[in-house]
Amino acid sequence: MSGPNTQYDPVEVTPLHAEALERTRDEALSAFTEAADLAALQAAKVTHLGEKSPIALANREIGALPPSARKEAGQRIGTARKAINDAFAERLVVLEAEHEERMLATERVDVTLPWHTPELGARHPLSLISEQVADVFTALGWDVAEGPEIEAEWLNFDALNFQPDHPARQMQDTFFVEPAGSGKVLRTHTSPVQARSMLTRKPPIYVICPGRVFRTDELDATHTPVFYQVEGLVVDEGITLAHLKGTLDHFVVSMFGEGLEARLRPNFFPFTEPSAEVDLKCFVCRGASVGNPDRPCRTCGSEGWIEWGGCGVVNPRVLRACGIDTDRYSGFAFGMGLERTLMFRNGVEDMRDMVEGDVRFSRQFGMEI
Amino acid sequence: MRVPLSWLREYVELPADVTGRSLGEQLVRAGLEVETVEESELTGPLVVGKVLTYENEPQKNGKTIRWCSLDIGKDEPQWVVCGAHNFEVGDLVVVVLPGAVLPGGFAISARKTYGHVSNGMICSSTELGLGDDGTDGIVVLEPGEGTPGDDAIKLLSLTDDVLDIAVTPDRGYCLSIRGVAREAATAYGLPLKDPAALTLTGSGDGGYPVRVDDATACTAFVTRTVTGIDAKALSPRWLQKRLLAAGMRPISIGVDVTNYVMLELGQPIHGYDKSRLSGDIVVRRATSGEKLVTLDDQTRELDAEDLLITDDSGPIGIAGVMGGASTEISGSTTDVVIEAAHFDPIVIARSSRRHKLSSEASRRFEREVDPQLPRYAAQRVADLLAELAGGTILADETVADTHPLPQPVVIRGDHPARVSGAPIAVDDAMEFLKAVGCKVEPAADDAVASPLAVGVKASSLDYESSNSCDVLTGSRLWAVTPPSWRPDLRDPNDFAEEVIRLFGFDNVPSVLPSAPGGQGLTVSQRRRRRVATALVGAGLTEVVSYPFTGDADFDAMGLPADDDRRATVKLANPISDEEPSMQTTLLSTLLRTAERNVGRGQTDLAVFQTSLVFKPKAETKAAPLLAVEARPSDSDVQSLYDALPDQPLHVGVVLTGALTPTGWWGKGRPAGWSDAVQIARLIASVVGVEPTVKNVELAPWHPGRCAEFSVDGKVVGHAGELHPKVCQAFGLPSRSSAVELDLDALIVAGPETVTAVPFSSYPVAKEDVALILAADVAAADVQAALTEGAGELLESIRLFDLYTGEQIGEGKKSLAFALRFRAADRTLKDTEVAEARQAAVQVAVERFGAVQRVG
Numbered sequence A: 001m002s003g004p005n006t007q008y009d010p011v012e013v014t015p016l017h018a019e020a021l022e023r024t025r026d027e028a029l030s031a032f033t034e035a036a037d038l039a040a041l042q043a044a045k046v047t048h049l050g051e052k053s054p055i056a057l058a059n060r061e062i063g064a065l066p067p068s069a070r071k072e073a074g075q076r077i078g079t080a081r082k083a084i085n086d087a088f089a090e091r092l093v094v095l096e097a098e099h100e101e102r103m104l105a106t107e108r109v110d111v112t113l114p115w116h117t118p119e120l121g122a123r124h125p126l127s128l129i130s131e132q133v134a135d136v137f138t139a140l141g142w143d144v145a146e147g148p149e150i151e152a153e154w155l156n157f158d159a160l161n162f163q164p165d166h167p168a169r170q171m172q173d174t175f176f177v178e179p180a181g182s183g184k185v186l187r188t189h190t191s192p193v194q195a196r197s198m199l200t201r202k203p204p205i206y207v208i209c210p211g212r213v214f215r216t217d218e219l220d221a222t223h224t225p226v227f228y229q230v231e232g233l234v235v236d237e238g239i240t241l242a243h244l245k246g247t248l249d250h251f252v253v254s255m256f257g258e259g260l261e262a263r264l265r266p267n268f269f270p271f272t273e274p275s276a277e278v279d280l281k282c283f284v285c286r287g288a289s290v291g292n293p294d295r296p297c298r299t300c301g302s303e304g305w306i307e308w309g310g311c312g313v314v315n316p317r318v319l320r321a322c323g324i325d326t327d328r329y330s331g332f333a334f335g336m337g338l339e340r341t342l343m344f345r346n347g348v349e350d351m352r353d354m355v356e357g358d359v360r361f362s363r364q365f366g367m368e369i
Numbered sequence B: 001m002r003v004p005l006s007w008l009r010e011y012v013e014l015p016a017d018v019t020g021r022s023l024g025e026q027l028v029r030a031g032l033e034v035e036t037v038e039e040s041e042l043t044g045p046l047v048v049g050k051v052l053t054y055e056n057e058p059q060k061n062g063k064t065i066r067w068c069s070l071d072i073g074k075d076e077p078q079w080v081v082c083g084a085h086n087f088e089v090g091d092l093v094v095v096v097l098p099g100a101v102l103p104g105g106f107a108i109s110a111r112k113t114y115g116h117v118s119n120g121m122i123c124s125s126t127e128l129g130l131g132d133d134g135t136d137g138i139v140v141l142e143p144g145e146g147t148p149g150d151d152a153i154k155l156l157s158l159t160d161d162v163l164d165i166a167v168t169p170d171r172g173y174c175l176s177i178r179g180v181a182r183e184a185a186t187a188y189g190l191p192l193k194d195p196a197a198l199t200l201t202g203s204g205d206g207g208y209p210v211r212v213d214d215a216t217a218c219t220a221f222v223t224r225t226v227t228g229i230d231a232k233a234l235s236p237r238w239l240q241k242r243l244l245a246a247g248m249r250p251i252s253i254g255v256d257v258t259n260y261v262m263l264e265l266g267q268p269i270h271g272y273d274k275s276r277l278s279g280d281i282v283v284r285r286a287t288s289g290e291k292l293v294t295l296d297d298q299t300r301e302l303d304a305e306d307l308l309i310t311d312d313s314g315p316i317g318i319a320g321v322m323g324g325a326s327t328e329i330s331g332s333t334t335d336v337v338i339e340a341a342h343f344d345p346i347v348i349a350r351s352s353r354r355h356k357l358s359s360e361a362s363r364r365f366e367r368e369v370d371p372q373l374p375r376y377a378a379q380r381v382a383d384l385l386a387e388l389a390g391g392t393i394l395a396d397e398t399v400a401d402t403h404p405l406p407q408p409v410v411i412r413g414d415h416p417a418r419v420s421g422a423p424i425a426v427d428d429a430m431e432f433l434k435a436v437g438c439k440v441e442p443a444a445d446d447a448v449a450s451p452l453a454v455g456v457k458a459s460s461l462d463y464e465s466s467n468s469c470d471v472l473t474g475s476r477l478w479a480v481t482p483p484s485w486r487p488d489l490r491d492p493n494d495f496a497e498e499v500i501r502l503f504g505f506d507n508v509p510s511v512l513p514s515a516p517g518g519q520g521l522t523v524s525q526r527r528r529r530r531v532a533t534a535l536v537g538a539g540l541t542e543v544v545s546y547p548f549t550g551d552a553d554f555d556a557m558g559l560p561a562d563d564d565r566r567a568t569v570k571l572a573n574p575i576s577d578e579e580p581s582m583q584t585t586l587l588s589t590l591l592r593t594a595e596r597n598v599g600r601g602q603t604d605l606a607v608f609q610t611s612l613v614f615k616p617k618a619e620t621k622a623a624p625l626l627a628v629e630a631r632p633s634d635s636d637v638q639s640l641y642d643a644l645p646d647q648p649l650h651v652g653v654v655l656t657g658a659l660t661p662t663g664w665w666g667k668g669r670p671a672g673w674s675d676a677v678q679i680a681r682l683i684a685s686v687v688g689v690e691p692t693v694k695n696v697e698l699a700p701w702h703p704g705r706c707a708e709f710s711v712d713g714k715v716v717g718h719a720g721e722l723h724p725k726v727c728q729a730f731g732l733p734s735r736s737s738a739v740e741l742d743l744d745a746l747i748v749a750g751p752e753t754v755t756a757v758p759f760s761s762y763p764v765a766k767e768d769v770a771l772i773l774a775a776d777v778a779a780a781d782v783q784a785a786l787t788e789g790a791g792e793l794l795e796s797i798r799l800f801d802l803y804t805g806e807q808i809g810e811g812k813k814s815l816a817f818a819l820r821f822r823a824a825d826r827t828l829k830d831t832e833v834a835e836a837r838q839a840a841v842q843v844a845v846e847r848f849g850a851v852q853r854v855g
Ligand SMILES: [Zn+2]
Pocket: A282, A283, A284, A285, A286, A287, A289, A297, A298, A299, A300, A301, A302, A303, A304, A305
């Protein structure tokens, strides 16, 4: 089509008739409504809004009208065209929504299917419990102290008031490093870290030391030659047995729950004087099983208390050997076995499960104990 | 120490309702380790029976049983079957009747056996819970010990409770009924009837001649002589029963009496057959080459340090450990020389260990025996031999006693309160000390407090807030002399402990001390935790393994003979002779753990462990045993540290089987060398380190698939595929891989502080570079060359393609890198980017002869 027809000047052109225009509009509207999907709607759009559509033709004819008629015709056509455009847009929204809905429905998957990326691994529970203990004490302002596993005999024994031929030294079932007289052992407890702490730090000393220790026991359900302990040491002015009890009570609550407490029973350790065994109130029955055959408790054997570790006021001989001014400072220390703790706390029944490195054992714990 | 309750009651009048269990609880509170309380499970009826008749009836199985009728005090005789033969008609025996329960839960009922209905049975010592009396038969009572029908439970005190006490090294006196009775008396606030409170009938001299050559090792030696004993006499039942209950077997009257007195008083006794002694008894150290046949018929080579009892014939006993066979009391002995001595605990402990001979005597001497006991114990033995074996006690007595008397320790009255933090009044504290057996007196005006009383100059004292203990009376000094049986009471704190345990640990308050502010975990501790967390996030499971290893592990790893990982720290007494070494590489034990898991069916494995490894120093030095009376000098302390091997913390990883299983998504993927290398990279990134990686050949890895990781020129570990032979040796699936890194070294190399760098908001320019190179050029080196050449406009570089094949020819490979350029302050011009790209390529060309691949 080329330029406006200047030869010819009609007042009215057929497509511009009001009726024709209404018809054109109604046809478009119904075509849009009837379009069942986006493709049909697109086809209807070409027919009713495209270049060759009646409304486009009509629009083009406006120029052919005498100027007097143009305004009125333009208004009519504009109104009709807007109605058609609106109807299209409206229908498009509806059909697009329908289309999306259909598409999403077909894309449904079974989200319970497994996937191939590796699942979360697991920490060993001994590591987890060591870290938990460390966190309890760092929250109190203590430091986490460490030491080597092959240790000087002097630090493992002599500095801790284990005299060379004292039965207490023989009771520790020590691994000795070759050759005889090397003065080196596999540390039998974490206590040499106490000695190291006192030799290198100045009081006040508040340290917790979790670590691996060694005794020449054969592996069985309740013994292992390699095991883990955690040991605490405080050296400060005015430290008493009462502070030891307070610390152990706090420790018990942190590890086993509110309302529990520690109990001390006198005992003997060379490096503490007075010395005591630590029992903790049974966190399962809280003592209700004692003398109550109807409610037996497996965790504490219906004793109400669970043996947990050893503790005491640091023997002044130990302080002296490690260069602490005994006139001014006193201290306390405590220690417990972490395997044993896991056994009664987490229901581990066989020591061997903890030391054999079977992944199934760690995996039950994941990242939590 | 096994303690029968009935024996204890002889010295403490415990209330009738006290049981083994309730006494045990009291003793635990007093600081004794009561391991078990054996409560008798025995219930009657159990009666005395008199044998009326018996028939021997041979059985098909070769045994001969006896069909017996017994008078048990009823109208009709009781008929029972008995397998033992050590009784005759007229003997009194112990008969258990149907309805009774014997120790061990054996319920007795009338039962048909060997063709008879046996209405109960005749009991042996073992069946009654009395232990093996060595008769190999039933218990035959002495005539007149009871009458038929008597309740045998009452007659023989069969329902005795027995406490088993683990005696700690400081409580040697509790290796006796006397010692435990003392604790029981204190616990119940009752008087003790001391079994050692005897009348001494000895003259103090004229006894068997004794010379003590080593008066430091032997501070007391007492002998008494009893003549004319009937060595064949049997120990009375009450004595036998007590020995059995305490865990010792009756042997003969002479031996039984010495054992009995040792259990009762805690003083080990040795008895000699006087007729077999020749000349003076001399107590001296051994000379080398001397030998002794001990009572257990073992020939012992003696050491110059051994303390001996000798006579003219030579050694007749290792003092305090075991006597010799040549002078022991036998069935024909009539005259006995009783030895009660006091030996130095250390001397005895060393001999006992040297000869691997732990006897009842040595266990007591090692823990130190009451030095004032020997005369009383010898008296007690003599009295019993006279009473039970018809002997005559000679008044002549040898007493060589040089043992010093206990010395007083001067303590502040408030010392126990200061140690405990509990308001223990001074008067109460001194009363507690008296209850323990101490002599307590106000110290002389010029007395000085004994050292090692901790904290006397401390600035704060919690207990002072209590009204019940004022400072004035608290600071007063007291001279406290321990009783002879408590040589462990030496320091002020030892006395404080006695006071506090009697005051009650339960009565000490609970006060949480406030520490000065801490700094939390150290950098190293934090980084170790993060490494573990990251590895778990990557799907690895943490395991543990023992650090013990040996040649078998090193051979399986394929370590060459001269590999320095074979140079180990060895244990003198390893658990297994096959594994005498401490691991120098974590893999030697972690691969065994992997092997165990694979063997148990976990074939797709991804495990890690962190653990110390132990690297011997070039020069091995002994760690000195320093003095303990004062802090060693800094250089002495340093010499301890220097003597120890290096013990760095390593992290090890083993991957076996599939990393990705085959599934609905498609085929799975095995874990391989690249996964191992990537895990090593992950560990390094967690601690903030960018390691240098290169190919090396090192066991146990595949020679072409081992990556060496280094930081600042220092090798920190390796990762890659394991050698096929190693997989085979450890029973792992083929193409398993492993990582071992020195975690300490990596952590140290990590940044102290990370400084933020602003990043550009100008657009990025992307360029790809493909290079054809010789196949053996490392991608990491090419990347480094490109990075170096690209200059500071380069924002990042990533290798995205690797190609080998016909198109580029044999021995070549093509590497394609994606480079991103960006400037901080402007949009880069095309020419700038092209120049930078060209500069990058140029370095690769110069360094490796790379050729750009086009199209
Ligand atoms: Zn319980």
